[in-house]
Amino acid sequence: MDEVRLKCDVLVIGSGAAGCRAAIEASEHSADVILTAKGVFGKSGTTNLACVVYDAALGHSDPNDSPQIHFEDSVVYSRFLANQELVRIFTWGAPKTVYDLERYGLPWYKTEDGRFYQLNSPGLRYNRGVHYNESTGKKVQTALVRELRRPSRRNVRIVEDLFIYRLLMRDGRVNGAVGFDLQQDRFFVIQAGSTILATGGMGMAYSVTDMEAGACGDGLYLAYEAGADLMDMEMHQFFPTAFVYPESLRGVIVTSSQLWKMGMKLYNDRGERFMARHFPDECEDVPRDILSRRIFMEVAEGRGSPHGGVWADTTDIPAFDDFKKDRPRTYVWKEKFGVKTDRFEVAPTYHYTLGGIRIDAGARTKVPGLFAAGEVTGGIHGANRLAGNALPECMVFGEIAGNNATAECRTELPPDEQQVAMAKSKVLELVSGGEAGEIPYASIFKRTRRLLYDKAGIIRTGESLKEAAREIEEIKGLLPRLRSGAGLSGKFAMARALETEMIVRLGELVINSSLMRTESRGAHFRTDFPETSPAWLKNIVVHWTGEEARYTTTPVELKYLKPGEALRDVKSANLSV
Ligand SMILES: Cc1cc2nc3c(=O)[nH]c(=O)nc-3n(C[C@H](O)[C@H](O)[C@H](O)COP(=O)(O)OP(=O)(O)OC[C@H]3O[C@@H](n4cnc5c(N)ncnc54)[C@H](O)[C@@H]3O)c2cc1C
Incomplete structure (x- = not known):
């Protein structure tokens, strides 16, 4: 195979929300940037699939909301496992990113008086999710791509269809990467002053997932091989309600979690509304992990629907037909596959990688020259992620990674x-x-x-x-x-x-x-x-010594909030299975 040699200040591996935002920031600071995608630029990655909510405590739909409450909701939902410093940075940083995206051209849904129209989801105390119908992820990706295509961003070179599979090291520092072209017979050897991993999650490691086919945990593995810490690798979020039938739709999620609040009911094959048996008040309106487990148990205990799920019933949702028209991607389009949208079979699907590369507040990994942002990282969502917290996290830490990778880049180290x-x-x-x-x-x-x-x-x-x-x-x-x-x-x-x-x-x-x-x-x-054991308020951290995987535990630093202090803590503590 041929070989192409490239050199840059900042190499960004992955061009979903986190990677694009990192590239914009590095470009803003005049870095010479290479931005890669394992597929078509602007189309590959999970960002395009994100459906509805983007959480930012702007307080437009409910003036009671604030970053402090967003912080509390996120930490409580994480079951206190999240890194509170990262959550603080994220929740306080999220509102600015809404305006950044607007500047890049995202036409957020607004009320007639020009305020952001914010939605609620399970686990949120107040309406917080700004959105663009059910295409928020696509709009975020499009806005970022548009920004990167502006003439002033000529210092960002985009290399698509490039599969990066090895990081290069010199003097204990990452100084670039090796990949191959998915379309032509050639290797790429890229020398970089700093490298940012923004490769998304590892949903494809599980047999049922709603993530894109390239989501194999590449960045986690690259970082691990290079000696970085991975954390919370036992934490993986399942989305409770994905289609199970027809087969071609298996694993595709039924948007959105707002449905659980709006009156969607779940029945087992005996016609029992089983969530009422466990949670008479909340019923289906419980966190994702709990709903996923309950559905899984109904099926495992022999009360599942014909294709291995449970029945989702939308007949009691007021004005569901109007809601459906607003969600053509989920409902109207699915009807073409023979799905009856008033009653269909659902089961959990792998949805989000909660664990990942351990970073500090500056998006640095333990390995000099290596940064990370977005779903590839761990620590921000702990043991559970709120709906709508992923996209803004990519934007906040993408910006931080782009900034620090530029400031700390060292371009003089040639490849080994x-x-x-x-x-x-x-x-x-x-x-x-x-x-x-x-x-x-x-x-x-x-x-x-x-x-x-x-x-x-x-x-x-x-x-x-x-x-x-x-x-x-x-x-x-x-x-x-x-x-x-x-x-x-x-x-x-x-x-x-x-x-x-x-x-x-x-x-x-x-x-x-x-x-x-x-x-x-x-x-x-x-x-x-x-x-849940208080003795396990610890993160499991693993790194590759060069010969073996070494596991350690580190206590969670309860820097700003302790269990028992949060307003929602009593309720969430009652919701264990
Ligand atoms: C169905 C669905 C709905 C969702 N809905 C929401 C929502 O409503 N709100 C919300 O906040 N979050 C939502 N999420 C989560 C959110 O979409 C993701 O967490 C987020 O988009 C991840 O962005 P990212 O930039 O970290 O990674 P991605 O967008 O996955 O991008 C990864 C990039 O890395 C590239 N890449 C991967 N490996 C390599 C490699 N080896 N070499 C080179 N490039 C590589 C890929 O090609 C891609 O460009 C949803 C997720 C799913 C699956």
Whole structure:
């Protein structure tokens, strides 16, 4: 394969909301920026899929709201596992990002008097979600792309269809990356003064997900390999209500969580409104983790609908037909697939990666020269994320990462040629030689995803996790024999083969962290340890020593808010399964 050599001040890997915002900020400070996408620029990534709410405590729809309350809601919802300093920065920073996006051209929904029209979602004390119908994510992405295409942003070079799979290091510092072109036969070797990871989450590590097909945890793995800390790897959020039928829609979420507030009811196959059995007052209006678990249990205990879900009933939602017209992507369009929108089957789907790369308040990882922003990071949402908190978090920390990566960039370190050669041969070795004993990546990819969903998913037990640990060990043993195909379509197969290795190695961290956490908290639920334990107000942190994964725990610093002090704490404490 050919080779292209590039050099820049700031390399941004990933061009969803976090990556684009980071690139804009670095450009603002006159850095020479390279911005990459593993796919088409502006189309790849999960940002485009984000549906409705973007939380910012502007207080337009309810003057009682404030960043302080947004902070409290977020920390309580995180089950006190979030890094409170990061949450403080995020919640106080979110309102500004709404105006930034407006400046970039996002036409937010407003009331007739010109104020932002803000929506509520479960866990929010006041209406907080600014939005653009059910296309908020698409509008955020479009506005950022438009800003990056302005002539004044010529210092941002966009390289799309580039799969970055190895970070380069020199003198203990990240100084660039190696990738290959998904369309042409060529490697890219990029020398960078600073590198920002903004590659999104790892939903594809689970067999049912609403995330995009490229979301394999690439950035988490790259950071881990480079020696950065990963944290909260046991924390993964499932969205409770995704279509389960027809098969072509399996895993696609039914927007939005506002429906649970508006009067949507869930029934098991016996016609029982099972949430009323558990929560007579709240019914379906409970946090995502609790609703997901309850649906999962109904199905597991044999009361599920014909295709393995429960029935969502919208007949009692006032003016649902009007609401439906406002949500063509979710309802009107789905009717073309034969879905009856007054009653359909739903089940949980993997939705958001709560854990990730550990960063400080300046979006720095532990490794010099390496920054991270967006869903690839951990610590901001702890054990559970509020609806509408992800996109603004990308904007706030994207800006911080872009700023600090520019200020701290060191451009004089050339690539280590031995590392470049090793990275190239890693890919070339993957191409199938048709030899006996080779294992096609697809079987391992599928097996790992199934394993994580079944044994390290919504409901875990010590036994299932130990079985998962044994199986992932066996799968790891197969990795040296893993092979892709050849030819142009083989580029995607090569990428999938590398992604397979990523999800296997990250899967092991998920399983081991889940085994370590001998309690239940937020998205992590163990039937053998169903209670939340104050002794576990700790983050599990893991890093690669060069030889092995080393796990440690660090107590959460309850810097601004302690359990019992928050207004909503009593209610949320009552809502455990
Ligand atoms: C269905 C759905 C609905 C959602 N709704 C909401 C909502 O209403 N409100 C809200 O706040 N949040 C919502 N979220 C969450 C939110 O969309 C994401 O958390 C957020 O968009 C993540 O943005 P990001 O920039 O971190 O990553 P992404 O947008 O996922 O971007 C990742 C980028 O990295 C690139 N990349 C990945 N790997 C590589 C590699 N190896 N080399 C080069 N490039 C790479 C990708 O191509 C892409 O450009 C929703 C999520 C889903 C799935």
